[in-house]
Amino acid sequence: MLSGKQRLLEELIRPVVEGLGFEFWGMEFVSQGKHSVLRVFIDSENGIMLEDCEVVSRQISGVMDVEDPIAGEYALEVSSPGMDRPLYRLDQFERYAGHKVSLKLRMPFDGRRKFEGVLKGIEGSDVVVVVEDSEYLFPVDSIDKANVVPQFD
Incomplete structure (x- = not known):
């Protein structure tokens, strides 16, 4: 926001x-x-x-x-946004589905503000992230900062 x-x-x-x-x-x-x-x-x-x-x-x-x-x-x-590019808008989250991301929320959820996992995509105005074995839906407005985590194989 x-x-x-x-x-x-x-x-x-x-x-x-x-x-x-x-x-x-x-x-x-x-x-x-x-x-x-x-x-x-x-x-x-x-x-x-x-x-x-x-x-x-x-x-x-x-x-x-x-x-x-x-x-x-x-x-x-x-x-340039670089390899660890920040994500701001839903279309950017959608574009990077399948990539690893780190998120920092404005307010804690389940007692924490930082999450890292695989970006599954978007649902409505929510960003869908799989962290370990749990799927989380975060409203895009609740995300303070989000970045793609570069993967080097």
């Missing part, structure tokens, strides 16, 4: 990223005074190169300078 600030940032940033021909994977804004960071993740079927990040960063910087949605100083980081 996006905060008002995150929704505003996404409304400004998503069209810039998509207008340049990339997929807007997601973003994180970590507010820490002078050390605040706006992290934007972009993707593409051909992968992401450093030059892609530079182009997108320049364009986002231009929009942010004009709109000025973040008070104070912050660092802008643009990168």
Whole structure:
């Protein structure tokens, strides 16, 4: 679930990223005074190169300078989601069905907030994860952070 600030940032940033021909994977804004960071993740079927990040960063910087949605100083980081890519939306969870994932919930469930298991897919607005021999359905809005766990065979 996006905060008002995150929704505003996404409304400004998503069209810039998509207008340049990339997929807007997601973003994180970590507010820490002078050390605040706006992290934007972009993707593409051909992968992401450093030059892609530079182009997108320049364009986002231009929009942010004009709109000025973040008070104070912050660092802008643009990168690929990487192998341990964060998952934000139901379509992303669906795309990574069959992969191992780690989840951190906003509130404890069965006395814990962290779960790691195989992502089975989605059912409605729930994310289905098999942990050991148990199947869990977590509402996507209850998930604070989710990442694909890279597997090296």
